[in-house]
Amino acid sequence: MATIVAPQKHRVSGSALEAAVAELKQLLGDERVSTAQAVRDHHGRDESWHPTMPPDAVIFPETTEEVANAVTICAAYGVPVIPYGTGTSLEGHVAALEGGVTIDLQRMNKIVRVSPEDLDCTVQAGVTRKQLNEYLRDTGLFFPIDPGADASLGGMSATRASGTNAVRYGTMRENVLGLTVVLADGRIIKTGGRARKSSAGYDLTRLFVGSEGTLGIMTEITLRLYGIPEAMSAAVCSFKTLEGAVDTVIQVMQSSIPMARIELLDDAQMDAINRYSKLDYPVAPTLFFEFHGTEAGVKEQAEIVRAFAEENGGGGFQWATTQEDRSRLWNARHMAYYAALGLRPGARGLTSDVCVPISELARCIHETKADLAQSSLQGTLVGHVGDGNFHMLYLIDPDSPAEIAEAEALHERLVHRAIACGGTCTGEHGVGYGKIPFMQAEHGPAMSVMRQLKRAFDPSNILNPGKIVKI
The missing domain is CATH 3.30.70.2740 (Alpha-Beta Plaits)
Incomplete structure (x- = not known):
């Protein structure tokens, strides 16, 4: 049986690490370089069950240039570097498997530019999705990728996040237009741009999106934005059987109804969110729907979906049309992980x-x-x-x-x-490292190409080592 527990080992000697930390303090100042155990432990774990594997030090840069200079220092001493956003990942992405220095990007939280007429923006990697949408609130625009947690946009890009809105708006892969990236040797490069399409060269943007900090450290991201729909409506529908709920999903998708969200929760999860969020939904397999569009379009879509659901044993539709009601519904869905732990x-x-x-x-x-x-x-x-x-x-x-x-x-x-x-x-x-045991089964010979890419971008294997591929 494959195991997903990885032992921690420290790659560099104490003297090399001390020298690197001393230079980092010269670069950033003592207050932005921490070796405190509590700070290190906090940065060595994510939201998953994986054990805490702390780095040897944590730094807090505020600019791309500071990240590049820090990586240059670490590279000179062979010290691993692990980028850190908000720590909401679920496969051990931030674990310092070989020790090293964690680069916490949360202070890089500036919204650099918003271009409403072009439906795009550029943000630093530490900006969170909620922060961006709050900033956009008065522009009539929003950023739709919603993984539930208030993750950083750098972390979302690094893990190729998606979430509840992906069925309509796609994942981070489709919504990142360009990047600023620090490479393993400290070079700063820019990929992509603001054009909606390009045939110029290799698509480095898509290569870095989903690379989990193993090929480079993203410091700025250019993103697509979308107009807020005229009308939004959400609904909850319970089913007699799980099969009936799944059949409804399949029929809806095969009918090309432009759903914004369609979420499935089984009876155990519904019991959990009722207890956690103090709700009273039936304890049964349940679908959460959301429709975006014009008033007429949303009404028509909802009626078609209701008909599919009723054919498959669904009933008791509960509608949420106000912002407050929809937020309450989706907040309950987003708290599913913590609700389940409460069981x-x-x-x-x-x-x-x-x-x-x-x-x-x-x-x-x-x-x-x-x-x-x-x-x-x-x-x-x-x-x-x-x-x-x-x-x-x-x-x-x-x-x-x-x-x-x-x-x-x-x-x-x-x-x-x-x-x-x-x-x-x-x-x-x-x-992360949690799914590495299954990569060969999924990708076969392509894994050797991934390892070649890793070696080409990071020949000393200092960028988040032990994640995605083992070298």
């Missing part, structure tokens, strides 16, 4: 996310739920099912090797099930 106080969540072709969604979910039912563990299912992406959360006692092993076995079978039907081991969480 078993003291437990940690081993999460898995896979994505499959829409035609395989029903079978993959059915087999996954059956597998969980035969285990001794408790778990919940949620999914951005409009694009075939769903998540399992297995609740485990972090001090129980038996439960961890059982959850890993369930997780491994789920991933191989998804790959076997043409899917992927991760639809949006990314690889």
Whole structure:
């Protein structure tokens, strides 16, 4: 069975590390370089169950040039560097597997430029999605990629994030137009631009998006923006069976209805969010919908979807049309992870996310739920099912090797099930080091090409080592 626990080892000698930290303090000042244990521990863990693996030091740059100078110093001493946004990742992306220096980008939080007429903007990597949308509030524009957590846009780009709106607006891959990136030797490059299309050379922007800090450190991002729709309406519909809910999703997507969001929650997850968010939805398989468009278009789409749902055993539609009601509904969905943890106080969540072709969604979910039912563990299912992406959360006692092993076995079978039907081991969480054991099964000989790319961009393997590919 594949294991997703990685031991921590420190690559550089104490003297080399001390020399690097001394130079970083000269560059940034003592107050922006920390070796305090609490600060290091905070930067060595994310939202997942993975163990804390702290760096040897944490720095807080405020400009691209400071990042470049810091990377140059670390490269000279062979010290690994790990970029850090808000720490909301789920596959151990920020763990300092070989020690080194974490580069915390949260102080790089300036919105550099907004061009309403061109529907684009440029932001520093530490700007969060909520910060950007608050800034845009009076322009009639918004940035739609919504992974739930208030993640940094640098981190979202690095993990190729998506979320609830991806079925209509795509993922970060489709919405990043250009980047400013610091390479492993300290060089600063710009990729892409503001043009909506280009045939000029290799698409380096798409290469860095999703690279998880292993090829370069993003410091500025140019993003697409969208006009706020004239009308938005959300609805919740419960189903007699999980199969009925999934069949509704498939029919809606095959009918080319332009859904903004379509989310699936199983009965266990609905029970969890009712308790956590003090709601009273039926404890049953449930779909959350959202429609964007004109008043007439939204009404027409909603009626078509209601008809599909009723044919598949859905009922009890509850509508949310005001901003306050829609925010309450989607906040409950976004709190699903923490709500599920509340079902078993003291437990940690081993999460898995896979994505499959829409035609395989029903079978993959059915087999996954059956597998969980035969285990001794408790778990919940949620999914951005409009694009075939769903998540399992297995609740485990972090001090129980038996439960961890059982959850890993369930997780491994789920991933191989998804790959076997043409899917992927991760639809949006990314690889980190948690999904490395499955990369060969999904990509085969292409893994050797990924390793060649890593060596070309980072020959000394100092950029977030141990993530995506092992060198």
